[in-house]
Amino acid sequence: MRRVLVLFSVLWIGKVFAQSTFSAGLLPKVVTSFKVTPNIKWANGIESRTFIYDEEFKFSHSLxxxxxxxxxxxxxxxxxxxxxxxxxxxxxxxxRSLQHYNIIQRLEHLQLGHRFAFEQFYDDIINLRGRYRVTLQKALNGDKIDVYEWYMKFSNEYLWQFNDETLEIRLSPNLGYRLSKKNKIEIGVEYRASDFTRTIDKNQLWTRCTMYISL
Structure with a gap:
């Protein structure tokens, strides 16, 4: 059975990259937040997207x-x-407007997060998208993430486009470091496979670096 699974995985990966395009780039991001009331937080972020490979090696700022x-x-x-x-x-x-519902489960040695999202894109017509993301987070030293300590974070997300009925899947392993009680930084990669319900025609690999600052 193990050999069958390995063979299937190799054939599937070969099919993905034989029938699709590949691109890679950088996704730096900064998020600042502060509490408006004890139960309300306001977060503002800025994220840049730059390709370093798209059919060929070259730097190309996207958005x-x-x-x-x-x-x-x-x-x-x-x-x-x-x-x-x-x-x-x-x-x-x-x-784009968005609505998220987040659930955090604190287990014995790790934290499990669920995010259910609904988004609206405003263009000539309104495009609708649903999202679900599950996240695992674990301290590398002890049972909780203390200041000046590293942690691992892994997320798996599914994005469904209602208008054209396509699915995108994202996988993202990250290494995080808590700089203080309020600030942290996370560095990792994110793989995206689009149009998953038909033929996977687009693969992207992003290098992520996100800084979280709480004021």
């Missing part, structure tokens, strides 16, 4: 996303998020 999100704590480990994302691309501005 900038600016986000503004309000987070409302509904229970001890549950939150509702509402906000907007403004995408600056090729001299144009695209708008």
């Amino acid at each position: 900038v996303d600016v986000s503004s999100i309000f987070s409302l704590k509904t229970r001890m480990n549950n939150k509702l998020n509402f906000g907007f994302i403004f995408r600056f691309k090729e001299g144009k501005v695209e708008y």
